[in-house]
Amino acid sequence: VHDLELIKVGKVYDNGTPAVAGFDLAVAKGEFIAFLGPSGCGKTTTLRMIAGFEAISSGDMLIKGTRINDVPPERRPTSMIFQNYALFPHMTVRRNVGYGLEVKGLAKAEREAKVDRILATLGLEDVADKRPDKLSGGQRQRIALARGLIVEPDILLLDEPLGALDANLRKAIQNELKLLQKRLGVTFVFVTHAQSEALALSDRIVVMNQGRVEQISPPHQLYTRP
Numbered sequence: 001v002h003d004l005e006l007i008k009v010g011k012v013y014d015n016g017t018p019a020v021a022g023f024d025l026a027v028a029k030g031e032f033i034a035f036l037g038p039s040g041c042g043k044t045t046t047l048r049m050i051a052g053f054e055a056i057s058s059g060d061m062l063i064k065g066t067r068i069n070d071v072p073p074e075r076r077p078t079s080m081i082f083q084n085y086a087l088f089p090h091m092t093v094r095r096n097v098g099y100g101l102e103v104k105g106l107a108k109a110e111r112e113a114k115v116d117r118i119l120a121t122l123g124l125e126d127v128a129d130k131r132p133d134k135l136s137g138g139q140r141q142r143i144a145l146a147r148g149l150i151v152e153p154d155i156l157l158l159d160e161p162l163g164a165l166d167a168n169l170r171k172a173i174q175n176e177l178k179l180l181q182k183r184l185g186v187t188f189v190f191v192t193h194a195q196s197e198a199l200a201l202s203d204r205i206v207v208m209n210q211g212r213v214e215q216i217s218p219p220h221q222l223y224t225r226p
């Protein structure tokens with residue numbers, strides 16, 4: 001059974017804008033998928049439908065074989081990472097990272113153990129008691145990753161997560177994403193308009209144009225006619 005399946009998924013916004021049509025995709029557990037295409041082609045809309053932030057207009061979406069069309073975001077085994085990090089500025093790194101577990105009502109001791117473990121995984125031990133606005137973009141994206149991963153999602157959704165970083169940091173975080181994929185076995189769905197990122201990171205690239213899937217290929221076949 002696939003980790004994620006999209007079957008003829010479509011989206012028309014309430015104002016009549018068609019954003020996505022006939023999107024078919026099956027993703028294996030632990031796979032790294034990139035959605036690649038120009039601005040406005042429907043990448044973010046598709047990601048938001050997988051997260052449950054945006055309703056599906058047509059088709060079906062399954063996670064591990066279960067239809068999730070009507071499952072609210074907080075009950076989906078997904079976490080989403082944003083370009084602008086979306087961290088709480090008034091909370092320490094530790095509190096930002098543990099927030100999802102706090103909301104779930106996890107006991108303090110168990111929460112702290114999990115927070116310590118994920119901070120170590122992402123090399124954030126030394127900044128645990130700082131606030132995010134004192135830290136670099138790379139550190140902030142590591143914090144956002146820690147916050148997303150701490151709830152042990154099956155699928156990590158990343159919306160242009162490297163877009164705000166300079167070239168060196170982009171390379172560093174790219175490498176860390178690949179290590180996390182190998183180490184944690186999490187499935188990645190990664191949105192980008194940068195071919196270099198899709199080529200460096202993905203097992204398969206979904207090329208999108210005007211709301212449609214044009215091609216699905218492994219990186220080495222991106223420029224080969226399917």
Ligand code: ADP
Pocket residue numbers: 017039040044
């Ligand atoms: P991106 O290209 O990175 O998806 P955009 O600049 O297109 O970002 O969109 C930024 C935000 O505005 C998103 O939350 C998106 O859902 C919303 N948005 C984009 N286009 C429209 C539109 N035509 N009407 C209403 N909201 C829109």
Ligand code: ADP
Pocket residue numbers: 013014015017018019037038039040041042043044045046
């Ligand atoms: P991408 O992520 O590839 O830049 P989007 O998924 O953001 O593309 O947008 C796909 C299409 O849907 C675009 O035409 C965009 O303007 C439109 N769109 C995005 N968000 C909204 C929204 N909230 N309301 C109406 N139209 C939207």
